Amino acid sequence: MQRDADEPLSGKMLPRWPRIIRTFALLFVFSFGLFVAGVNRSCVPVFDEQIYIDGAKSILSHRGILNPEHPPLGKFLIAEGMALAGDNPLGWRLAGMVCGALSVSVVFLWTCLILKDHTLALTAALLTLFNNFIYVMSRNASLDVPMFMFVLLGLTSFTAALQGDIGLGVRRVLLVFSGITFGLAAACKWTAAVSLSVIWLVVIVLLTWHTIQRRKMTEELYVPAKHLQASGLVFLVFSLFAVPLIFYTLAFIPVLKSTHTPFSLAEVVRIHLAMWNMSKGVLGNRALYSPWYRWPFQTTPMRGYSYLIGNPVVMWMGVLAIAVCIARLWKRITLPEGLVVLLYFTSLLQWAVIPRSITYYYYYFPAAMFLSVAIAIALSRGKYLPFQRARGPFILVLAALIVFVYCYQQMAHLSPPWDCMLGCWS
Secondary structure (H helix, E strand, C coil), X not given: CCCCCCCCHHHCCCCCHHHHHHHHHHHHHHHHHHHHCCHHHCCCCCCCHHHHHHHHHHHHCCCCCCCCCCCCHHHHHHHHHHHHHCCCHHHHHHHHHHHHHHHHHHHHHHHHHHHCCXXXXXXXXXXXXXXXXXXXXXXXXXXXXXXXXXXXXXXXXXXXXXXXXXXXXXXXXXXXXXXXXHHHHHHHCCCHHHHHHHHHHHHHHHHXXXXXXXXXXXXXXXXXXXXXXXXXXXXXXXXHHHHHHHHHHHCCHHHHHHCCCCCCHHHHHHHHHHHHHHHHHCCCCHHHCCCHHHHHHCCCCEHXXXXXXXXXXXXXXXXXXXXXXXXXXXXXXXHHHHHHHHHHHHHHHHHHCCCCCCCCHHHHHXXXXXXXXXXXXXXXXXXXXXXXXXXXXXXXXXXXXXXXXXXXXXXXXXXXXXXXXXXCCC
16 A cells, blocks of 8 residues: 555654665675776876875875875775775775765665665665766765765764664664764865764754654654654764764874874864865866856766766756755655755755865765755655656666766767767767
């Protein structure tokens, strides 16, 4: 029997864990195989890859980091990939491909926890895999993919702590793990702090609502609010503020050791002031400039970055799904819709306030990754979309796959005549 469109998700049962684990593993293997196939075809650094490759080389040679305008963890991961596979295209991109494949699998796990629906979670993961962003960026040495993988792990652990039918001890372990992964995400790139701020907003709203008007809360919100209150405010501050800060700071110790600099608070402050000044002073390439408000509907590929362009099936249907989620929130506050709307808009609108003289289309990556989850959430109570639950996931994944295959010839750097086997595009 089909569930009513407005029925809350709190009463649903999570799919069996063996099935979830099998799907998680299969998604990782399939995604990594797709990413690694032909990675050596692009044998020269693409776009900003050379910056991070040089930074990784300086780490491997114990000379500090040549490009210290970002935190060090992402560059350490690239260096580990080069240590395992060598100074070659596979080595440069190994960390990104592993983190990208994990991201696809974790999207599945996170959506499964939110919606308690295996089919919709698999739909979100496949739409993520075929959205073009994860494919292009995982096959280039960058900081964004490792950063986002850690953010997803933090979101998943936090969601499990909120909604899981588990003991207090396990819940607190999950909250600490969430804090650790958010700290590691920020140690790759500062923009991870935006997603952590969303988590804190959810915590504050749920705790305040539970304290003031708990009788007016729906069960879908009352249960996670009760779990947060049981965890204790002091423990929440420890796990979601102190722990991220500690693990973020720990990432700088290897950098200081490599330059024989004693670890101290003053030195950490000095490093961060230098990072802030350098990040503000980055000039970039004006010819590739793209303002943030154009990204959701951009149709011109970023040719210098492996012809990066979001899959319009995912990008445009995702924006429609975000609108559906907003419409539902206007009617009734729900956790899945609230989370995805906040995460999408904060990831996008941060570029309206971050002091960067130039922004690039690939900065849309974290926001674009939430669109596939938004589509799954919209389909979960799907009277707002022109699809029935039985057909919608299949139609969307098939359409996204067709567009992905069409874009693949350019994104994968196929050689002539295969680069135009389905028609050339620019």
